[in-house]
Amino acid sequence: MNESRITLYLQLIGVFAPLSLLSFGGGQSIIADIHKQSVDVFHWVTQAQFVDLFAISRAAPGPGALFTTLIGWHVGGWMGALVASLSLFVPSSILAYAVARMWNRHGDKPWFSQIQRALIPLACGLILAGAYAVLSSSSGGISIWVIALVAAALFMKFDKINPLPTLFVAGVVQALVRAWL
Template structure:
């Protein structure tokens, strides 16, 4: 019972901390969840984390919440989901409540505009780092099909504007065909 409470408390406090002090959206939080639960606590391995991120990305809704849901469920079942989601939701809720109260003062403040522009640059660096970490895991596995699918999905979406949904469906179809071929 003590161990379960430790897991729930760690889930709540970790997602609360990351959500409160992270700017830039869900992909930033997901990369920091990876650092916390894979690299520091060793509760999830890299392969599982990639699977959980894929599930979080393919589910409707905010990726930060979806990431908290899948990690919470993996580590603590439904109680883990409640702890992780509560931690992820409370800071943005409180921050948005304060911002909405002082909206007029924030919107016209030069320093806040400059601060947000700087945070956008930092957020880009963190997202690039997360993409690199995830992609390097695939490249290290030397699975040529996955590498080609990853590059084609990027090109299709970034260069040709093909919807991410179509890229996910195509990648899923390739994965299905590859697993069928390997099982035969």
């Protein structure tokens, strides 16, 4: 393993491990920062590659957090994928494990629900900011926004629909729009 590889792994850890503990509201909330670090700061991926990898992680099964796996894989192969994934999953998982053990002892205390109430609007703001960051950095034009908003309305209205057909139709629509306009 040469020095540049080690530097890369340390950079991946340096970016994703702190984000792990800041990803309130799920992986969505740190997308804006992942975008900034991996495209603008470290140039691990280009803007177009970022959007492609993001779409692949959504189209594939598993948690959306696997997007991080793809960034690591793109810049550092299988080992990069492993390092990036562990950096993102391990810190928050250790915290979750510790809290899971405490949960039954303190779940009914008032300070617990205070923290809960405080973090809900933060999660909400971060989730919406992440969506905004991805959409506004997309090269797909106005149709991207229309698709996102129509899909949002659809998913709000129908809780239980399988998202796959919607995602597929959205892909076809965007491909057709770009081919004709």
